[in-house]
Amino acid sequence: MKRIVILGATGSIGTQTLDVARRLPERLRIVGLSARHNEELLRRQAHEFDVPPAGLECGEEADLVRLARLDGADAVVVAVAGAVGIRATLAALEAGKDVALATKEVLVAAGELVMAAARTNGVRVLPIDSEHSAVFQCVQGSPADSVEKVWLTASGGPFREWGRDRMAAAMPADALNHPTWPAMGRKITIDSATLMNKGLETIEARWLFDLPMERIGIVIHPQSVIHSLVVFHDGSVLAQLGLPDMRLPIEYALLHPERVDAGLPRLDIARLGTPLTFDPPDEARFPCLALARRAAQSGGTMPAVLNAANEAAVGLFLEEKITFPAIPEWIERAMDAHAPQPRPTLTQILNADAWARRQVTQDF
Numbered sequence: 001m002k003r004i005v006i007l008g009a010t011g012s013i014g015t016q017t018l019d020v021a022r023r024l025p026e027r028l029r030i031v032g033l034s035a036r037h038n039e040e041l042l043r044r045q046a047h048e049f050d051v052p053p054a055g056l057e058c059g060e061e062a063d064l065v066r067l068a069r070l071d072g073a074d075a076v077v078v079a080v081a082g083a084v085g086i087r088a089t090l091a092a093l094e095a096g097k098d099v100a101l102a103t104k105e106v107l108v109a110a111g112e113l114v115m116a117a118a119r120t121n122g123v124r125v126l127p128i129d130s131e132h133s134a135v136f137q138c139v140q141g142s143p144a145d146s147v148e149k150v151w152l153t154a155s156g157g158p159f160r161e162w163g164r165d166r167m168a169a170a171m172p173a174d175a176l177n178h179p180t181w182p183a184m185g186r187k188i189t190i191d192s193a194t195l196m197n198k199g200l201e202t203i204e205a206r207w208l209f210d211l212p213m214e215r216i217g218i219v220i221h222p223q224s225v226i227h228s229l230v231v232f233h234d235g236s237v238l239a240q241l242g243l244p245d246m247r248l249p250i251e252y253a254l255l256h257p258e259r260v261d262a263g264l265p266r267l268d269i270a271r272l273g274t275p276l277t278f279d280p281p282d283e284a285r286f287p288c289l290a291l292a293r294r295a296a297q298s299g300g301t302m303p304a305v306l307n308a309a310n311e312a313a314v315g316l317f318l319e320e321k322i323t324f325p326a327i328p329e330w331i332e333r334a335m336d337a338h339a340p341q342p343r344p345t346l347t348q349i350l351n352a353d354a355w356a357r358r359q360v361t362q363d364f
Contacts, residue, residue, distance in 0.1 A: 002027065002028055002074045002075060003029050003030075003072055003075075004017075004031065004032075004073065004074070004076075004077060004254065005032030005034075005068065005077065005092075005097075006018070006030065006033050006076075006077045007034045007064050007068065007078050007079060007080050008034065008077075008078070008079035008080040008081070008085075008103075009033040009035055009045055010035040010037075010038040010042055010045070011079055011080075011081070011185060012079075012185045012188075013077070013102040013246060013250070014077070014079050016246050016247050017079070017250050018030065018049070020247050021049065023262040024251075024255075024260060024262050028254060031052075031055050031070065031072060031073050032051065032055035032073055032076075033046055033055060033056055034063065034064055034067050034080075036058070036081075037058075042056065042058055043056075054070075055070060060084075061084050061087055061088070064084065064085070064087070064088040065087050065088050065091045067088075068088040068092040068095065068097070069091050069092065069095040069097075075097055075099070075100055075254065076088075076089075076092040076098070076100070077102065077250075077253075078092070078099055078100070078103050079103060079128070080103055081103070081187060082103075082105055083109055083307070083349075083350065083353045085103040085105060086109060086350070089125075090110075090117050090346070093114070094121055096121055096122070097123060098126060099118075099123070099124070099125050100127075100254055101129075102128035102250075104129070104188075104197070104201070104307070105311075107203065107204040107208065108200050108203045108204060108304070108306070108307045109303055109307050109349050109352075110346065110349050111203065111204070112343070113349075114207070115207050115208075125208065126256060127253065128246070128250055128253050129204065129249065130227045130242075130244075130246060130248070130249050131152045131201055131228045132205060132208055132228070133227070133248075133252055134227035134228035134239070135152075135209060135228045137240045137252065138228065138238040138239070139230055142232065144210070146232050146233055146234075147211065147215070147231070148215065148231045148232055148233045149217060149230075149231040150205055150215065150217070150229070150231075151229040151230075151231070152198060152201050152228050153219055153220075153226055153228055154195060154198045154218055154220050154221065155178070155179060155180045155192065155222055156179075156195075156221075156222050156281075157175075157179070157192040157193040157194075157195065158179055158192075158193055159175070159193055159285075160179075160222060162285075164285060164325075168323060168324065168325050170324040172190075172317060172318050172320065175189065175190050175193040178192055179222070180244050181244045186318060187311065187318075190318065191310070191314065193324070194288045194324075195218075195281060195288050196289075196291075196292065196310050196328075198281070198289060199288050199289050199291065199292025199306075200307065200310075202218065202293070202296065203292060203296050203303055206296065213293065213297065218289065219278045219281075220278065220279040220281055221276065221278050223272075223274060224244040225241050225242070225267065225276055226239045226240070226276060227240050227242060228240060241269075242267055243265055243266075245264060245265060247262070248264060287328045287332075288331070291306060291331055292306060295335065298340050299340065299342065300341050300344055301338070301352035302338060304349045304350075304352045304356070305334055305340075305353075305356040306335060306356075307353070307356075308334075308353040308354070309331040309356040309357070309359065309360050310327070311357070312330070312356070312357045312359075312361050313327040313360050314327060315361075316330070316364060321364050333359070333360075334356045334360055337359060338355070338356070340352075
């Protein structure tokens with residue numbers, strides 16, 4: 001029995017994690033739950049999973065940190081939105097708990113600090129993102145220096161075949177209409193539309209797998225069947241396939257290295273009925289990819305600025321205050337105005353995050 005705390009229990013990843021626990025009651029016990037706003041749903045979840053009052057929090061960052069350190073928990077699922085997850089992730093690692101990580105901002109903004117904390121405390125950061133879970137599965141049993149290149153796949157989002165003029169007129173409802181992945185949050189769905197999610201994922205992969213950025217590539221794979229591919233030095237290529245269902249990587253992160261039948265839907269290759277295709281991304285139409293690469297090359301606090309400016313710009317787009325093409329424009333302005341600090345402390349990272357948000361939103 002593994003005892004689990006979920007930070008962000010009422011969101012997309014949190015509710016799907018609870019569904020995995022519901023399917024595996026003999027293996028997973030929920031001992032802590034947090035939410036930021038949806039207290040009513042949180043109480044219902046706590047009642048269903050018999051979570052004690054000490055394991056409940058509906059509030060701010062300090063509450064997350066307390067819950068991340070909860071006595072008796074074996075692992076913490078970090079699925080909160082934004083940089084608020086950084087302190088909680090560090091707190092869990094420092095308390096000797098494995099972290100199943102779904103919050104991209106944590107490694108994008110503070111990857112060096114987080115991975116150092118995991119090494120120091122002898123615990124693991126286990127990926128929940130489907131792409132990183134796929135890489136993680138493919139490299140099991142292989143020497144760390146045997147990987148030549150990692151390819152993260154992208155569906156291409158709802159605007160994969162849209163021209164620039166049509167994208168310029170896109171509304172939030174258009175961008176939220178993801179073609180393959182159901183039940184994603186609004187922010188990550190917009191990131192799928194801009195392909196910023198892939199840019200952020202390359203930075204995450206750099207820290208998770210200790211790879212230089214030039215050995216991490218992106219390929220458009222609209223069918224969302226192959227979640228990532230790993231090329232080894234001998235020329236072999238391994239890929240992980242599965243349905244577009246986040247419960248699969250969640251289950252793998254929580255139970256690794258075991259594989260248990262939770263009754264989830266199966267991929268039937270023989271009945272797939274469609275070819276699997278791959279194309280390079282069009283960076284002219286999706287400039288967020290180049291911005292992410294620039295942030296990673298600059299290093300220091302620049303990835304935190306990239307991430308925070310993106311969050312702020314996506315928020316403005318969802319509020320219909322800016323157009324879809326303006327999202328990367330506002331991100332680039334913030335990056336242009338920032339002088340990155342090398343090897344930043346947590347305080348410097350959080351200050352850069354707050355600064356970038358102000359840069360984007362101060363005129364609205």
